[in-house]
Amino acid sequence: MRWADGFIAVDWGTTNRRAYLIDGSGKCSDEFEDHKGVLSVPAGGFPDAVGEIRQRLGDKPLLLAGMIGSNRGWKEAPYVPCPAGIDELAKALVWVGEREAIVPGVSYLKNERADVMRGEEVQLLGAVAAGSVDPDGLVCHPGTHNKWATLREGAISEFRTVMTGELFSLLKEHSILSDFLKGPVEPNDVFKQAAAYAISHEALPAALFSVRARVLLGQSKKEDAASYASGLLIGADVRVGLSYPTGAEITVIGRPELTQLYAAAVAQASRTVVELDGEQSFLAGIHEIAKRI
Amino acid sequence: MRWADGFIAVDWGTTNRRAYLIDGSGKCSDEFEDHKGVLSVPAGGFPDAVGEIRQRLGDKPLLLAGMIGSNRGWKEAPYVPCPAGIDELAKALVWVGEREAIVPGVSYLKNERADVMRGEEVQLLGAVAAGSVDPDGLVCHPGTHNKWATLREGAISEFRTVMTGELFSLLKEHSILSDFLKGPVEPNDVFKQAAAYAISHEALPAALFSVRARVLLGQSKKEDAASYASGLLIGADVRVGLSYPTGAEITVIGRPELTQLYAAAVAQASRTVVELDGEQSFLAGIHEIAKRI
Numbered sequence: 001m002r003w004a005d006g007f008i009a010v011d012w013g014t015t016n017r018r019a020y021l022i023d024g025s026g027k028c029s030d031e032f033e034d035h036k037g038v039l040s041v042p043a044g045g046f047p048d049a050v051g052e053i054r055q056r057l058g059d060k061p062l063l064l065a066g067m068i069g070s071n072r073g074w075k076e077a078p079y080v081p082c083p084a085g086i087d088e089l090a091k092a093l094v095w096v097g098e099r100e101a102i103v104p105g106v107s108y109l110k111n112e113r114a115d116v117m118r119g120e121e122v123q124l125l126g127a128v129a130a131g132s133v134d135p136d137g138l139v140c141h142p143g144t145h146n147k148w149a150t151l152r153e154g155a156i157s158e159f160r161t162v163m164t165g166e167l168f169s170l171l172k173e174h175s176i177l178s179d180f181l182k183g184p185v186e187p188n189d190v191f192k193q194a195a196a197y198a199i200s201h202e203a204l205p206a207a208l209f210s211v212r213a214r215v216l217l218g219q220s221k222k223e224d225a226a227s228y229a230s231g232l233l234i235g236a237d238v239r240v241g242l243s244y245p246t247g248a249e250i251t252v253i254g255r256p257e258l259t260q261l262y263a264a265a266v267a268q269a270s271r272t273v274v275e276l277d278g279e280q281s282f283l284a285g286i287h288e289i290a291k292r293i
Numbered sequence: 294m295r296w297a298d299g300f301i302a303v304d305w306g307t308t309n310r311r312a313y314l315i316d317g318s319g320k321c322s323d324e325f326e327d328h329k330g331v332l333s334v335p336a337g338g339f340p341d342a343v344g345e346i347r348q349r350l351g352d353k354p355l356l357l358a359g360m361i362g363s364n365r366g367w368k369e370a371p372y373v374p375c376p377a378g379i380d381e382l383a384k385a386l387v388w389v390g391e392r393e394a395i396v397p398g399v400s401y402l403k404n405e406r407a408d409v410m411r412g413e414e415v416q417l418l419g420a421v422a423a424g425s426v427d428p429d430g431l432v433c434h435p436g437t438h439n440k441w442a443t444l445r446e447g448a449i450s451e452f453r454t455v456m457t458g459e460l461f462s463l464l465k466e467h468s469i470l471s472d473f474l475k476g477p478v479e480p481n482d483v484f485k486q487a488a489a490y491a492i493s494h495e496a497l498p499a500a501l502f503s504v505r506a507r508v509l510l511g512q513s514k515k516e517d518a519a520s521y522a523s524g525l526l527i528g529a530d531v532r533v534g535l536s537y538p539t540g541a542e543i544t545v546i547g548r549p550e551l552t553q554l555y556a557a558a559v560a561q562a563s564r565t566v567v568e569l570d571g572e573q574s575f576l577a578g579i580h581e582i583a584k585r586i
Contacts (some may be wrong), residue, residue, distance in 0.1 A: 079510070107510055114506040114513075116477075145469075145502060161502040163468075170463040174437075175456075202495050205526075206533045207456040209438060213407040217372070220407075234503055240499045 002293050005122055007061040008026050008053060012068035013037050013119060014066040014144075018279070021057040026287040030057055038067040048076035050100065063290055065103040065282075066119035069094065079116055085155030086125050086285070090292035103289060113268075120147050123171035123253050123278050126285020128154045132276055133253075138246040139239075140266075140277070142168075142258040148241040164237040168230060177211050180225035189263035190224040191231040195265035200234025200241070234265045236268050242269055254278040295586050298505050300354040301346060302579040306330050306412060307437075312394035312574070319580040320343040323350055331360040331396050339367035344391065356583055358396040358575075359412035362387065370576040372400035372409055379578070396582060401452055405432035408454050413440050416571050420445045420580020425569055426546075433531075433559075434571070435551040439461075439535040457530040458551075461523060470504050473518035481556035483517040484524040488558035489527025492535070499511035500525050527558045535562055547571040 003289045006023040013038035022028040025200040039186070041049050050062060069077030077094040084106045093101040105118030120141045128151060135154035141147040145165050149159035172181040179283040185191070197203060214220035220228060250266050251257040253276040299316040308330035314323040336340045343355060362370030370387035377399045386394040399409030413434045420426040421444060426446035434440040442452035465474040469505050479486070490496060504522045507513035513521060534543065540563045545552040554566040559566045 059363050109510055109512070114503050114510045116506045116509055160499050161506070162498050163501050164498065166468055167498070170467055174463055175459055186380070204498050205455050205457065205460070205529050208454050208456050210407050213409045216409055217402055217407045220403070236498050
């Protein structure tokens, strides 16, 4: 590794960024998170935004992943097509300066189906590198846009985006269901019942309105509606994932409050679930890429 | 009809209202439309809002349908359960004063499925009364919330709400797809291709993100994205409707700019479509109810 004295890794998303100081052995010795996502940085503002990171964590080389490489970011890093593993990502790094590299996203294009990811690939491949996931397995990465990815020999061979998180937010903030969705979402019996229904029925576009109708007709308590709606959305999402022919085990990588919901839904389909922490997977992945610089 | 000298019919929705002066023979002799929907009327403001209608169309009895009978309206008119025909609606009119009646909505509750409609029932049953639709047929009523309704002996025997119009609005106004959905929606080849795909694939939650990915990867022009997204949403909606076992013909009732899109999508499934104007169906239905007063 050329960066033997360590480097700074940044998972730089649309609305947040998380920066980690990684020492030569790959261990994280300092870190911070703030709300300076890509969309909050003004045009031409990235050198300053990067300088701020170095002020806090030290004057080290930077390896940046996520929306920082999109057309709204610092410099566009073209997508690497599937199949994509750590080697492919490392070869396609986009350099902004001599000590600032951006990890590319991954694209899938086949049979008229088009899809893109940016940021999740580091976590998915990091989990493979850490030995935490079957290199030929099926992985789910919940978030604003959930990704279902199939791995083949440790590389991402195919993936599919489901807009579950964003749909829930849109319905909660702006729809006729808003008034019903203010409560907490819990992986409780109501959630599981809705998830089981959505997994076994082709339900989503026709089922969402029932969140309101069930309360109006006295079939459901209003305080359960958020869990019910989330169960329908995540169940429909899991139904998409189950269409992939793989082994029995499904790995869910991400933030624990989301992975627990997906794990509860997947369990309704009698499949084994392993939950992995997204942050640890990111650190494993970004270190693997840095080793190849 | 007790209202032999005519009456005023109002289709009073959430954001708009349309008022019609109907003479003793059932003909509409005057009308107006404005944006004084239910949500724009302050608490206690309905007597004034109704007085305004009489000022414009005359001091006649009023027959009101739509969200005016909801818990946000003038007085709540409880839902009539399926099967519901004109007779059932007329018997369940809710009277606010001696000359002001509200038409109830219709509910469906069976096998844990719950659904409600309010306003569409007058159009659906009006089309039956006018002889424009098979009394045992399948009817589609597009709008913010599309309704698929099966008729049996001229009554609504079952129905299902699909939130297609609202989902498109949410995606257009507030989502990551917003920037792609500013263009016009046309029943063009792109729309038909997307509709055919969504009709034959269980596609919606996983297909929406492709609207963005297709443009980013150069598979689709940005100016076609709105028609493509609409085709996916309406195709998924039609897929729901096609799950009902009925004859070959499907009647689509509503505003012509919407019925033409649904007709184009239904045609992709090689089914015969008849488009009916929603306003004429409303007038036929409300007159049938008035006859029973």
